[in-house]
Amino acid sequence: MKITLLPNLIFSKSGLASYNDGRLRSDNRLVSLTQGDLDGACGPYALMMALLTCGAITRKDAIHLWLGDIEKGTKVDKVIAKLGTLLRNGTTADQVIKLFKSIKEYSQLKGLACNAKLQNLKITETEKRGKALFKAVKEAVDDGYPMILKLEWGATEAHWVVAIGYQEDRLLGGDEMEAILVLDPGDKFSNTCAWNGVLCTKHPKHGSLPFRYWTNESPETLCDADGGLYFAE
Secondary structure (H helix, E strand, O other), rough: EEEEEEOEEEEEEEEEOOOOOOOOOOHHHHOOOOOOOOOOOOHHHHHHHHHHHHHHHHHHHHHHHHHHHOOOOOOHHHHHHOOOOOOOOOOOHHHHHHHHHHHHHHHHHOOOOOOOHHOOOOEEEOOOHHHHHHHHHHHHOOOOEEEEEEEHHHHHHEEEEEEEEEEOOHHHOEEEEEEEEEOOOOOOOOOOOOOEEEEEEEOOOOOOOOEEEOOOOOOOOEEEEEEEEEOOO
């Protein structure tokens, strides 16, 4: 077994952190966000965690953006106000992208801590599925970027998670991907493990929900990986 994670992630006594720019390994670099730490649906949480893993925002930035005294009337204020009503209905890819763009604009206006890194980032939706999607996750992680994945449990239940690594089967010289390792904003995190959710990609089952998925506290379920959002500079 070989496990590959984003290169800028490290462990601290408080949990998983990012030190992409080589600076302070402090609590302000902690990556994990659980629904309830901020507010809103899983899509915004996944976006914030992805930006934290990229070193594009700090934890202080994330809390300020969601809970702070954001200037009224700015684009990010309007976008967040609308997303605040999406607790039950969830967040679409377009809405996550719109939130990302509004955060970039606000960062440029107010000069957040990691503004230069954030301004260089771009986010794009992918419609890849199955093996093509998993290959894209591997390529993103190898390039040092997370990917926001959309998991579905049928037509009415979906969830956003952040892919930060993958596991390969290296027995007898093989290199087949076995699992994608994710940050799941709907579950608790550990101070001794980089991920809290696992999407098993090996030996998919027949039918509309082919992949096994589990978290630290949730039992294994069957789901589909329905595209995602990837980052680039």
